[in-house]
Amino acid sequence: MMKKATCFLIVFVFSLLALSTADAADLKIKFTDKGRLNYEGDWKLISYQAYTSKDAGKGGRRGTLTCEPKLSGTYQIITEFKATVNRGNRAQYYVNGAKVKEVDQRAGAANGKSAFIKVSLGVFALTPESKVELRAEDGKSYSFVGFTFTTSTDVPSDVSPDGGIEGDTAAESSFVAKSDGDLVIEPYLSTYSPAAFHVLVDGKEVLSWVRSNSTSKEPLVFQGTADDKSMIENKPGDFSPAPGLKYTVALKAGQKVTSTKTGGYESGTYLKISGPFDG
Incomplete structure (x- = not known):
């Protein structure tokens, strides 16, 4: 009986360790996460993505996606989207109100074929009040599949007041x-x-x-x-x-x-x- 109890305790402890390690390493937020995501504007959700569509909202293919990960610490943020030849080339990403990157969502759609693409937005110091945004403002189609937040020991990205690296040009x-x-x-x-x-x-x-x-x-x-x-x-x-x-x-x-x-x-x-x- 003692041996069974000891074995159960060891398994239980290792299970807790594995769970805590997974929680500390990554937080993956899919496009369907209603608790952490808020869609405003012309977003349409289908089985594998959200995207700005002429068949949603006012039909202007404009909108803002706001993510509240509710994390505290330093994290690398990776976004995933579905690249196609019909996407726009100025997907605008913001962290804590500052513009950090513009992404061409056509890139990766080789020979007319679509592809799921992951892009790093950088490393950022986050608080439970931090927000990450994807803004679609030019009337073109933009895709969102998810965000991944990974703990990092890197120095947070140097973001200028206008967004991006100090002295950098726009897209x-x-x-x-x-x-x-x-x-x-x-x-x-x-x-x-x-x-x-x-x-x-x-x-x-x-x-x-x-x-x-x-x-x-x-x-x-x-x-x-x-x-x-x-x-x-x-x-x-x-x-x-x-x-x-x-x-x-x-x-x-x-x-x-x-x-x-x-x-x-x-x-x-x-x-x-x-x-x-x-x-």
């Missing part, structure tokens, strides 16, 4: 040179899924960086030439973007610079543009 930005001078481009592209940078001067591409995953050797191309120094080989076949890259292009007054960031790039990614734009 689409344009500048006009007020005088002659140098255009300075500082890129860093970290990703686990397809993502790209493009910078053009008067419509002519001067810089592009197209990456398909986190490990392939896919160097940045500057003025038509691949820069092998833009990638670092961590181990055979495992490449990462090099930090501290900087490229310069001579500008004339009146020339227009356009930059775009697309795809599911990771937290810490930036495309900084500076030059004679303020007169």
Whole structure:
């Protein structure tokens, strides 16, 4: 009898340990979680996702999804969505009221086929009052499958008052040179899924960086030439973007610079543009 009781106690203790470990590691919130999610606007829920639809609400395909995870601590936040060729390219994500990322939800839909994609929004210090939002504001279709919150020991992401990395450009930005001078481009592209940078001067591409995953050797191309120094080989076949890259292009007054960031790039990614734009 003593042996049976002891065995039962051991099993019970291990069960509690396993449960507490699972609770501490991840919180997965699916699109159907009515206790933690609030949908406002033109959202339609089907069997595997919620998405902004012309057949829901006012039909404008606009709306805000608000998530209240009710967690305390430092967490990496990952969002999941279903990418299709008909999605919009400016899914806007906010944490605690600050914009942290814009995501192109078409990226990953290769050859016209849909795909479930996961993208990190970054690492954030959360309180029980914290909120995470997905805002669809341009009348295009956006998808939401779920959020995953994973405990992290990383330093929380540096978010500027306007959203994103300090000095970073938006998903689409344009500048006009007020005088002659140098255009300075500082890129860093970290990703686990397809993502790209493009910078053009008067419509002519001067810089592009197209990456398909986190490990392939896919160097940045500057003025038509691949820069092998833009990638670092961590181990055979495992490449990462090099930090501290900087490229310069001579500008004339009146020339227009356009930059775009697309795809599911990771937290810490930036495309900084500076030059004679303020007169």
